[in-house]
Amino acid sequence: MTIVTHTFNPSVDITYTVPDFHVGDVHRPTETIKNPGGKGINVSKVLAQLGADLHAYAYLGGANGRWIADQLECLDIPVSAVMIEDETRQCLAINDGQHQTEVLEKGPVISQAAQASYIEQLKAHAHPEVMTISGSSPQFEGATALEHLREVLSTAQAHYTILDTRADDLKAALDSGLPIHCIKPNEDEFAQLVGEHPDTDKNFYQHMKTHTLLKGIDVFLTLGARGAIIKLDNHIYRATVPTIEAINAVGSGDSTVAGIAYGRTHFKQQPEQLIRHALACGMSNALQKETGKINIAQVENFATQIQVEMV
Template sequence: MIVTVTLNPSVDRRICVPQLALGRVQRAVSAHASAGGKGLNVARVVRQLGEEVAATGFLGGRNGEWIAKKLEQDGISGRFASIAGETRSCLNLIDLSDGSSTEVLEPGPEVTEEEMAALLDRIRELAAPETWMIVSGSLPGKCPPDYCGRLVEIASSRGARVVLDSSGEALRSGMLAGPYAIKPNEEEFLQLTGADRFSEERLAALADDLRRRGVRHTIVSLGSEGCAAMLGARLYRAKPPRVKAVNPVGSGDAFVAGLVVAWRRGADDSGALRFAAAVGAANALSEATGDVRQADIKALCERVAVSRL
């Protein structure tokens, strides 16, 4: 089973405008709402790839009820911990003149000690040796920095293979708990290493240190340049073809979904990266966030360049 964990989900509202101009009234061409947060984007793509998926995390208020119903419609099993606070909303403004995206992200609700304990109990129920668990996104308000690490430790101790895609203190605490893999983006990688630019040498050094802590794989997403990955002790680069992006938001989440699905299906390292890069690029071709089409993935897979360095 594949389980996604979204600690700070949201109702994601995407609004397209002809040309974004700050300080002026904007008239939308179209508007769309989806169940968002990185983990829910991952869950949606996993389901579109044909795998069963369960989603957990915190949900509360009317926004939480809306998300739960939306996930049910998408064929995703909701196993959330209820909170008293209102699940956040986030806004993504798409400038149709150049395809650029401007996001406004609410911080999220505060959660109590009891609510945090309830989610950890849910993780214990869902984690098992056959489980792939993807922990994505930021922490909600009042959640201590080490909470993500506690969650990863519990899931890993029960045999689940945990893939961590987070940032800041959540990433730092989570990766020290020994997940199966981590996937920072380039900015997060620079924050982790204190470097001023990305290099394969710095990736190898970080991955070597993390392997001693139990992290088997370290993958750094590099936007349109694809990714660099230390899978075990082997270094790879994977680069998708250039595409005319419609909405690039969620492409990193789609990459993670593709990677875990490929691993679960038994793909080798090169094949898993090729499939993941194609799924990530396919997401950018859709107006919706966390949305892919099988035909796009098939066409893109043939054009992804994977090299072992």
């Protein structure tokens, strides 16, 4: 198996379009979009659209979990789903055309038996070329999120692992010396990792080169409309992107992660092309109403417009 994805805390993502949204008022959405979600699910959806050889792993429970499993089957995404007792969460987004307000449920408790089943099933796809672990963690019975992550990494023995999670969990994983090969923080997450908010590109470069937590790992720092700063194989790159009018930015980071994973299997010896393609995936997602959705023609077009230079 070339790429394995993990979603420990999937969700049913519901987006309401509510023009002139005001807190405290009664609103009726002009549009409702329901998607199988969670960051790793979004990664899987984009990888499938790219034509990647992948297998997805997730904890799923209740009616929401069954609905996600059915949707993934419709998308021809192979998935090993460990069914749990609690209901898979829902995440709500309210988009008023200018801003997006999100309400994210915490997620279920994963029993020790479900954890053991997950690890046992993972053995069937050990040693993948690339593995992605994305999103928050639910509560694990008898284990911390870090202990569960360590068990997954130890079982999978991936050649290249991309971890995309919130800053405190990311820092804990890096502090523990777990075999993480790549991270994709945004600007705020990067600041939490290094303990300060760099105010110039040169400061970002310096942290990537010298900070203890980032030693020996690839860093794909996304800066929104300002592009990205990337460390690949200890080389630093600055990427600038064309201006777009985003429709829905949710899932763009996950689409970029999918692009990185895909790039490791297709552009490994072409770092500039890997960067352009990964960022183009994120940009295309921002122009779709659905999360984890890209347009291949857009990706190819954006990739020709993104400028990448080694610094």
